[in-house]
Each structure stands twice: as structure tokens, then as C-alpha cells.
Amino acid sequence: MIDENRVEAGALSATGVPAERVLEEVRELRASDAPTHGGRLFAYVYDPAVPGLDELAAAAHRESAHVNGLDPTAFPSLLAMENALVGAAGRVLGAGPGTTAPDVVGSVTSGGTESLILAVKTARDAHPEITAPRIVVPSSAHAAFAKAAHYLRVALDVVPVSPETLRPDPAAMAAAIRPETVLVACSAPSYAHGVVDPVTQIAAAAAEAGVRCHVDACFGGWTLPYLRRLGEPVPPFDFAVPGVTSISVDLHKYAYAPKGVSVLLHRDATLRAPQYFAYADWPGYTMINPVIASTRSGGPIAAAYATVRHLGDEGYLRLAAITRDAVTGLADAVRAVDGLRLMAEPESTVVCFTATEGGPDLFVLVDELTARGWHTQPQLSYAGLPASVHLTVTAAVAPRVAEFGPDLTDAVAAARAAGPVRLPAELAALVGALTPEALTPDLIVGLAAGLGLGGEVGSDAGPLPERMALVNTLLDAAPSALRERLLVEFVSLLQRPSWAPS
Numbered sequence: 001m002i003d004e005n006r007v008e009a010g011a012l013s014a015t016g017v018p019a020e021r022v023l024e025e026v027r028e029l030r031a032s033d034a035p036t037h038g039g040r041l042f043a044y045v046y047d048p049a050v051p052g053l054d055e056l057a058a059a060a061h062r063e064s065a066h067v068n069g070l071d072p073t074a075f076p077s078l079l080a081m082e083n084a085l086v087g088a089a090g091r092v093l094g095a096g097p098g099t100t101a102p103d104v105v106g107s108v109t110s111g112g113t114e115s116l117i118l119a120v121k122t123a124r125d126a127h128p129e130i131t132a133p134r135i136v137v138p139s140s141a142h143a144a145f146a147k148a149a150h151y152l153r154v155a156l157d158v159v160p161v162s163p164e165t166l167r168p169d170p171a172a173m174a175a176a177i178r179p180e181t182v183l184v185a186c187s188a189p190s191y192a193h194g195v196v197d198p199v200t201q202i203a204a205a206a207a208e209a210g211v212r213c214h215v216d217a218c219f220g221g222w223t224l225p226y227l228r229r230l231g232e233p234v235p236p237f238d239f240a241v242p243g244v245t246s247i248s249v250d251l252h253k254y255a256y257a258p259k260g261v262s263v264l265l266h267r268d269a270t271l272r273a274p275q276y277f278a279y280a281d282w283p284g285y286t287m288i289n290p291v292i293a294s295t296r297s298g299g300p301i302a303a304a305y306a307t308v309r310h311l312g313d314e315g316y317l318r319l320a321a322i323t324r325d326a327v328t329g330l331a332d333a334v335r336a337v338d339g340l341r342l343m344a345e346p347e348s349t350v351v352c353f354t355a356t357e358g359g360p361d362l363f364v365l366v367d368e369l370t371a372r373g374w375h376t377q378p379q380l381s382y383a384g385l386p387a388s389v390h391l392t393v394t395a396a397v398a399p400r401v402a403e404f405g406p407d408l409t410d411a412v413a414a415a416r417a418a419g420p421v422r423l424p425a426e427l428a429a430l431v432g433a434l435t436p437e438a439l440t441p442d443l444i445v446g447l448a449a450g451l452g453l454g455g456e457v458g459s460d461a462g463p464l465p466e467r468m469a470l471v472n473t474l475l476d477a478a479p480s481a482l483r484e485r486l487l488v489e490f491v492s493l494l495q496r497p498s499w500a501p502s
Contacts, residue, residue, distance in 0.1 A: 010497050034375045035375070037049070037396065038396065038400075039394070039396040039397040039398070039400040040373050040374055040375060040400060041375040042374070042375060042376045042377060042391040042392050042393070042397075043375070043376070043377035043390065043391075043392050044392075045394075046252065046253050046254060046256055046392075046394050047256075047394050047395070047396035048256040048311075048319050048394065048395045048396060049394075049395055049396035049398075049399075050256070050311070050315075050319075050395075053256065053307065053310065053311075056306050056307070057257065057258050057303040057304075057306055057307050058258075058303070060302040060303045060305065060307075061258065061299040061300065061302055061303040062299070063302055064077065064081075064297075064299050064301065064302035065297055065298065065299035066297070066298075067297070067298030067299075067302075068295055068296065068297070068298070069082075069293075069295070069296030069297070069298060069301070070289075070294050070295050070296065075298065077298070078298045078301060078302075081298075081301050081302060081305040082107070082108045082301060084305060084308075085108055085251065085261070085263060085301070085304055085305060085308065086105070086106035086107070086108065086263055086265065088308050089106065089222075089251070089263040089265060090104045090106065090239075090265055092221075092222060092225050092249070093217065093225065093238040093239055093247050093249060093265065094225070094238035094239040094240040095238075095239045095267075100239070100240060100242075101239035101240070101267055103267070103268040103269065104239060104265050104266065104267055104268070105265070105266055105268065105269045105272050106263050106264055106272075107263070107264050107272075107275065107291055108261060108262070108263055108291075108301055108304075109261075109262045109263070109264055109291050109292075110260045110261070110262065110291075110292075110293065110296075110300070111250060111252065111260040111261070111262050112142065112144060112216075112218030112219070112248060112250045112262050113144040113147060114262065114291065114292055114293075115218060115248035115250075115262045115263070115264040116142065116144040116145055116147075116148055116214075116216060116248060117144065117147065117148040117151060117152070117292065118264055118275055118291060118292065119148075119183065119185075119214045119246050119248060119264060120135060120145065120148035120149065120152055120154060120183060120214075121148070121152055121274075121275065122246070122266070122271070122272065122274045122275040123135070123182040123183035123212045123214070123274075124152055124154055124182050124183075124274075125274035125275075126182065126271075127182050130180050130182060132155065132180050133154045133155070133180055133181075133182045134154065134155040134156070134157055134178060134180045134181045134182065135148075135149060135154055135155070135156060135157065135182060135183040135184070135185060136157045136173060136176045136177055136181055136183070136184045136185070137156065137157070137158060137159070137184075137185045137186075138158070138159050138160075138161050138168035138173070138185075138186060138187070138197060139158050139159065139161050139168075140161045140168070140187060140190040140192055140193065140195075140197075141158075141185055141186070141187055141190070141216065142187070142190075142191055142216055142218070142219075145185060145216075155180075157176045157178075157181070159172045159173050159176050160172075160383060161385075163384055163385060165344075166190070166192075166193045166195050166343065166344050166385075167195055167196075167198060168186070168197060168198075168202075170198050170201035170205060173186075173201075173205060174202075174205035174208075174209075177206065177209045177211060181209070181211050182211065183211065183212050183213075183214055184202060184203075184205070184206040184211055184212070184214070185213070185214045185215075185216060186198075186199050186202045186203075186213070186214075186215055186216070187215070187216045187217075187219075188215050188216070188217045188220070188221055188224060188237035188238075189219060189220050189224070189347070189348040189350065190219075191219045191350075191390075192352065192379055192388075192390065193343050193344050193350065193352045193388075193390075194220065194344065194346060194349065194350025194351075194352060195344050195347060195348070196224070196234065196237055196347060196348065197237075198235070199213075199215055199236060199237040199241055199244065200235070200236050200241050203215075203241050203242065203243030203244045204242070204243050206243055207242065207243035212245040212246065212271070213243050213244050213245055213246075214244075214246045214247070214248070215237055215238070215241075215244055215246070215248075216248055217237065217238070217247050217248060217249045218248045218250040218253070218262060219250065219253060220253070220254060220348045220349050220350070221237075221238075221247065221248075221249040221250075221254075222250075222251070222253065222254040222255045223254040223320050223323065223348065223349055224237065224348060226316055226317050226319075227320055227324060227348070229317060229320075230317070230320060230321055230324060232324065232347070233347070234347070234348075239265075244267070245266065245267050245271055246264065246265060246266045246267065246271065247264075247265045248262060248263065248264045248265070249262065249263055249265075250262040250263075251263060251304045251307075251308065252300075252304070254316075254319075254320075254323075254349065254394075255304065255307065255308055255311075255316070256307055256311065256319070256394075257300075257303055257307040257308065258300060258303045258304070258307075259300070260300055261300045261301060261303075261304040275290060275291075276288065276289065276290055277289045319395045322395040322398045323349055323393055323395050323397075323398070325398060325401075326393050326394075326395070326397045326398040326401050327346045327348075327349060327350075327351055327393045329398075329401035329402075329404075329405075330351045330391060330393060330397070330401060331345075331346050331351050332405075333401070333404050333405035333408055334351065334353045334408070336405060336409075337408055337409055337412050338359075338412075339355055339356055339358065339359030339360055339412055339416070340353050340354070340355060340356065340359060340408075340412065341353060341354060341355075341356050343388050349392065349393050349394070350390065350391065350392060350393065351391040351393060352379075352389065352390050352391065353388060353389055354386045354388040354389070355386070355387075359412075360412050360415035360416050361415055361418075361419070361421055361469065362378065362387050362388070362389055363378055363387070363421060363468070363469035363472040363473055363476070364415040364418050364419075364420065364421060364469045365389070365411055365412060365415040366378045366389060366468070366469070366472070367467040367468060367469050368410075368411035368412075368414045368415050368418075369407065369408070369411045370467075371411075372407045372410070372411060373407075374404065374407060374411075376389050376390065376391060377389070377390040377391075377392070378390075378468075378472050380472070380475055380476045380483070381476055382480075387476055421469045421470055421473040423470070423473055423474060423477065427447075427450070427474065428477065430447075431474060431477050431482070432477075434478075434482055435481075435482065436481050436482050436485035439485055439486070439489065444486075444489040444490075445493070447486075448489075448490055448493050451465065451470060451471050451474065452464070452465030452470075452471075464494075474486075475487070
């Protein structure tokens with residue numbers, strides 16, 4: 001018998017908690033989150049501001065939450081919805097009857113990272129004779145490619161992007177292809193800056209070398225075709241481009257489905273075949289998986305199906321137009337402020353800007369925008385590219401655009417008045433001398449405390465300081481390897497089990 005007075009182990013209570021109290025706890029915890037609706041969060045969430053869409057998606061999720069994607073013969077509803085989503089994604093991305101890619105097939109995954117890992121895995125496994133496989137990516141490619149390379153023991157050949165165009169040179173991409181290369185990747189658009197890589201030339205070079213070419217359209221690939229239909233000069237990037245063998249697109253981004261649903265498409269079933277994993281050499285059921293997970297809840301897939309069916313082609317065209325106008329308004333607001341410049345002229349759904357010489361400290365500016373209710377994403381400097389501020393723009397932002405310009409002007413003035421963040425001399429010296437191997441647990445704890453990191457959620461201190469400029473300045477000063485180790489250790493401090501009395 002359980003002692004009702006014993007200390008709880010995290011969420012496990014001694015006797016159970018009434019349902020309404022549990023929901024109250026969830027609401028209390030959610031109160032400290034960034035707002036997922038309202039058009040003031042420029043990262044992580046995608047809000048179309050369509051009335052009733054959340055309720056529809058939640059209802060569809062509830063209908064299929066306990067359906068298991070492990071066995072499509074037991075749950076044909078999920079198979080039908082997956083096939084419908086793959087068909088929709090193929091249609092948006094230039095495939096299907098009457099196109100040059102009529103035989104496209106695909107799989108639904110949990111998100112862009114899984115889609116990219118599977119694209120790399122499929123390319124690797126298509127060439128078992130290559131014992132040391134490699135992939136070629138631009139430096140602006142999503143970090144999930146590096147994660148895939150790490151997990152799958154594939155070498156990563158990184159081609160730098162131009163500081164002016166923020167795109168890789170197609171000739172440099174071609175030159176990086178070796179006999180061991182199994183995949184060449186490019187972005188449409190890149191996450192950091194929202195520009196489309198020269199897919200036509202890169203795919204041609206890959207095809208000439210007999211190598212697969214994957215287009216990572218996870219971020220904005222669902223919107224680019226609609227922007228093209230609206231008259232925007234979107235360069236070729238989809239299955240209409242010869243040499244493109246696979247494309248990934250996230251439905252939980254600009255298809256506006258709840259997290260987490262992505263689609264990985266292959267030009268034909270033969271190309272997809274190495275993606276599957278099957279295993280029968282044990283006494284249980286024969287395992288056959290098209291994706292990484294075995295058990296998969298049908299909830300996210302049903303929610304995505306309901307979202308796509310409800311919005312429809314005309315709905316997505318309308319949302320793309322609203323988003324395009326919001327991008328234009330935000331970019332104009334940046335251009336109007338002395339001390340800021342756009343990293344690139346917007347060509348998708350991203351506004352990315354940096355400071356000019358003598359401009360405000362960007363990390364202080366981010367804090368000032370946060371204080372005014374705007375949640376932006378700071379991006380650290382990298383390989384000659386300056387630190388920048390990233391704005392992922394959704395349809396929900398459109399009604400807020402007129403408010404952003406004055407607040408940006410005020411925030412820049414406040415950041416100038418505050419001046420740049422200066423790391424304490426001893427901290428700057430430490431970062432300059434430290435190596436990842438030299439970090440000790442005690443050093444990390446002391447460093448985190450000095451930066452205001454690691455408090456309990458809900459406490460006065462909180463897990464993060466109210467202002468992050470000092471933390472971002474420290475990370476920006478650190479070399480990439482040290483930056484990675486510091487972030488791993490900082491996040492590890494935040495991810496600790498909670499112990500509370502009953």
C-alpha cells in the first residue's frame with residue numbers, strides 16, 4: 001500500500017489528482033510560456049489566425065490519439081490519412097499525374113529533423129558498398145543534417161555560403177562531391193536567412209555525379225509554391241527540377257498543422273526502398289518501419305489531415321498572400337530604422353536583420369523587443385556572418401505589423417542608450433582560454449549561476465534570466481565547439497526532475 005504522505009516523484013502522485021486540478025496545473029505551467037497565438041512570437045510556432053482551426057485539429061487529434069501507426073493493417077484509417085497527406089505534399093511540390101514526377105511516394109514523419117535523418121539514412125543505405133559515406137551540404141543547411149551525420153556515422157562536407165548572397169556557390173558544391181558522396185543537400189529556403197539555394201545547378205551537378213539530391217523544404221516549402229502563384233519570383237526548387245530525388249516539407253509549419261508532422265517525399269518507390277527497416281530474426285512480431293519510430297500516435301497525423309482538408313488550396317493561397325504582405329511590412333519597418341539592415345531581401349517568409357557599424361547591440365535589442373512583447377530569435381555570428389535577428393512570419397503577424405515599426409524604433413533607441421553588453425574581464429578571459437575538455441561540473445554550475453541560469457520553473461529566479469543579452473554575448477564570443485558544450489551543460493542544468501511534497 002502506498003504511503004499517502006510520502007514525497008511525490010515528479011508527476012506521480014500518491015493517490016491521484018482530480019482531473020480539473022491537473023488541468024489547472026497545466027494552465028499554471030503554460031502561463032510562463034511565450035504566447036503561441038497573437039502574432040508576437042517570431043519563432044517555433046506557426047499561427048494562421050483562422051477561427052476554429054485549433055478546435056478542429058484538437059478534435060481530430062482526439063479521434064485518433066490512440067490509433068497506432070505501427071501496423072497499418074490494423075488501423076487502415078491512419079494509412080489512408082498518411083497517403084492523403086503525402087499526395088497533398090506531392091501536389092504542392094510539383095509531383096503527381098501530368099507532371100515530370102508522376103511516381104512520387106513518401107512517408108509521414110514526426111518533424112523536419114526525422115525527415116532529414118531519414119533522407120540521409122536512405123541515401124547511405126542505397127550504397128552499402130561505400131564504407132565511409134559522405135554528404136555535401138551548404139553551411140546554411142539545417143543543423144539536423146549534422147545530427148543525421150553524427151547519428152548515422154556519415155561524414156559531413158560543409159560548403160561555405162557567400163556573405164553577400166547567403167547561398168553556396170554551385171561550382172563549390174559540385175567540387176565537394178567525392179566518390180564516397182551519397183547525398184547532396186540544399187535548402188528552399190534556408191531557415192536562418194530565408195533564401196532559396198540554387199537548386200537547379202546543385203541538382204544538375206549531383207545528377208552528373210550520379211548522386212542523390214535532397215531539397216530541405218521543411219521550413220517554408222509549403223508556402224513557396226503559393227508565393228509563386230501570387231507572382232513572386234520564387235526560383236525553381238521542387239520536383240520540376242531534374243536531379244531532385246527527394247524533398248522534405250513540414251506540415252506543422254506553413255501547412256499550419258499542430259506539432260509534429262512532416263512529409264519526406266522521394267521521386268519514386270525505388271529511391272525510397274532503403275528507407276524501410278525490417279527485422280524478423282526474433283520470436284516476436286516482424287518489425288517493419290518506414291520511419292524511425294515504431295509506435296506512432298495517430299493524433300498528429302489526424303490533426304494534420306483535418307487541417308489540410310479544412311484550409312484547402314484556396315485557403316493556403318489566401319494565407320500566403322496575407323503572410324507576404326506582413327513580410328513586406330516588417331521589412332519596411334527594419335529599413336526605416338537607422339542602425340539596422342536586412343541580411344537579405346525577403347523572398348520567402350523570413351525577415352532577418354543585423355546591425356550596421358555603430359548600430360545597437362543586437363542582443364540588447366532582442367531583450368528590449370521582448371520587454372515590449374515581441375519574441376524574436378537571436379542568431380549568433382558564424383564564419384564571417386554577423387549576429388542577426390530572425391523573424392519567422394506567419395499570417396497571424398499581419399494585424400500586428402503596424403505596431404512593430406514604432407516598437408522597433410523605441411527598442412533600438414533603448415538599446416543604444418543601454419550600450420553594448422560587456423563581458424566581465426575574467427569571464428572574457430575564461431571564454432578565450434577554455435576548451436570544451438576543460439569544462440568541469442563545478443565550473444559550469446558557477447558560470448550558470450553568474451549568468452542567472454538554472455532556477456526552478458515558477459520560482460522568483462526562474463530557469464532563465466529575464467534578459468538574455470549577457471548569455472548570448474558569452475555564447476557569441478565562444479568558438480563553435482565550446483559554444484556547443486556550454487549549451488549542452490546549460491540545458492542539462494535546466495532538465496532536472498522535480499520533487500514536490502504531496
